[in-house]
Structures are given as C-alpha cells and as structure tokens.
Amino acid sequence: MQSTDARILRGAAIPTGLAGLIAIVAGLLIAGGKGALGAAIGVALVLIFFTLGMLVVSYVTRLSQQLVMAAGLMGFLVKLVAVFALVAALNHVTVWNAHAFGWTVLALTIVWLAAEVNATINAKTPYVETGGGPRDLGKPGTR
Numbered sequence: 001m002q003s004t005d006a007r008i009l010r011g012a013a014i015p016t017g018l019a020g021l022i023a024i025v026a027g028l029l030i031a032g033g034k035g036a037l038g039a040a041i042g043v044a045l046v047l048i049f050f051t052l053g054m055l056v057v058s059y060v061t062r063l064s065q066q067l068v069m070a071a072g073l074m075g076f077l078v079k080l081v082a083v084f085a086l087v088a089a090l091n092h093v094t095v096w097n098a099h100a101f102g103w104t105v106l107a108l109t110i111v112w113l114a115a116e117v118n119a120t121i122n123a124k125t126p127y128v129e130t131g132g133g134p135r136d137l138g139k140p141g142t143r
Contacts, residue, residue, distance in 0.1 A: 011119025
C-alpha cells in the first residue's frame with residue numbers, strides 16, 4: 001500500500017471509528033444492551049468492509065490501472081451481497097437490535113465516504129505522470 005493510500009485510509013477510518021463509538025453509546029441509551037450490540041456489529045461491518053475494499057483497490061492499482069474500476073465495482077457488488085446475506089441470516093435473531101444496526105451502518109457509511117473524500121482531496125496526490133522534460137519532445141516515441 002502506498003503512503004498516500006495509507007493516509008486516506010487513516011483519514012477515513014479514524015472519523016468513522018469515532019462516530020462508531022458515538023453510535024454504540026446512542027444504541028445503548030436508546031435500546032439498551034441490544035442496541036449497543038447492534039450498533040457495534042454495524043461499526044465492525046462498516047470498518048471491515050470499507051477497509052478491505054480500499055486495500056483491494058490499492059492492490060489492483062499496483063497490478064493494472066485499467067482494472068481499478070472493475071475492482072471497485074466488483075468490491076461494491078460483493079459488499080452489497082454480503083450485507084444482504086448478513087441481514088437475511090440474522091433476520092429473526094433477537095439478541096441484537098436490528099434498527100440500531102441499520103441506522104449505524106447507514107450513518108457510518110456516510111461518515112466514511114465523506115471522510116474519504118476529504119482525505120483524498122487533501123492528499124495532494126499527483127494525477128499526471130510525466131514522461132520527461134521538454135528535451136524529450138523531439139525524441140522518437142514521445143508525443
């Protein structure tokens with residue numbers, strides 16, 4: 001993982017983790033222990049899924065720049081199916097509060113995306129790959 005990617009990951013994970021702590025406390029105050037458990041599961045889900053997604057895209061970026069969009073979309077599809085499978089599997093489980101889980105996942109997804117956009121904007125990553133200076137313009141194979 002490049003240092004820029006690590007900075008962006010930290011810039012998204014730390015605010016999301018802090019918001020997650022707030023969500024757990026809110027779940028505890030609103031719905032008791034079941035609410036706190038539902039919120040904690042939601043926090044873990046968001047942090048794990050988005051971190052893995054970012055790691056996969058970072059890895060694919062090193063392999064092939066052309067595959068980055070496909071990797072991102074495939075990661076999104078896998079996360080979507082996994083969340084649906086988790087919700088379906090835990091549909092009738094009463095040990096946790098599903099509303100606290102759902103609202104936590106929704107809120108932390110928004111926090112993660114906003115923090116990741118902010119970290120990306122502030123990363124000052126060069127977006128132009130230079131092939132050389134003005135002396136290279138006349139050489140064969142250059143534009």
